[in-house]
Amino acid sequence: MSEAVLQNKKQLVNELVEKFEKANAVVIVNYRGLNVTEVTDLRKQLREAGVEMVVAKNTMLRRAAEKMGYEGLDEVLTGPTAVAFGYEEVPAPAKIMTEFAKTAEPLVVKGGIVEGKVVTVEMIEAVAKLPSREGLLSMLLSVLQAPMRNTAYVLQAANPATKLAYALKDLAEKGGAA
Incomplete structure (x- = not known):
């Protein structure tokens, strides 16, 4: 692997670490099967709520999670993975992703991180039921x-x-x- 490729990968991992640090809630989903219109609609809803969605390779996400000290994400970070980073309200990414998963069945919530702790799908669904700020x-x-x-x-x-x-x-x- 060339030095330039390694530098790009290191930079991507560092950017993901920054996103993990800034986010107060992270929702990890499998987006396989969504069409372009659905993905565009999902990104729009997330953006309006102050949530950023990132699609990255699982190895890069694993490395960033390891640097942050998050354990237990290996089984979640498989297949096509998108990550929603919530920077404002904790329930926002969970609400949007779980609601969207009800209407767009190919989207599957796999887990996440809330206030620095790795959580299960059930916990993400519980957070989604919380009222807004x-x-x-x-x-x-x-x-x-x-x-x-x-x-x-x-x-x-x-x-x-x-x-x-x-x-x-x-x-x-x-x-x-x-």
Whole structure:
């Protein structure tokens, strides 16, 4: 093998290592059988979510994973392999890949890495069910607001003026004085 080819391979492995380092979630899939339209649609969905899809030789991916200390990917890195690197939201690559696999049956999720840990297909599917960051923040805000909201309702109901207003309203609905 020539020196130039070796340099190119080393550079590719280093680029893959950088992607593994930056990514907070990685989903590995077998894309055999997808047509050009499906691949284009998948890449578009991934790009919109801040996810990068890379197709590389398994040996290069193995070397990059070894440099990162990821063990247990050898059985996953077989056959035609595409890797989705999620840099923003952890569930994004898992959601897109698992949903796309439901409609485009040739796509098969093989495993991945979440927050630096090698995970199985089942774990990828579990991560795909997690809400987005905005959804989690909305839930948190609702939980934080609940005590204040409930206190305001109690204070409003205990207000003598409110009680008088409700009593007068009930009296008016019943047709006047008793």
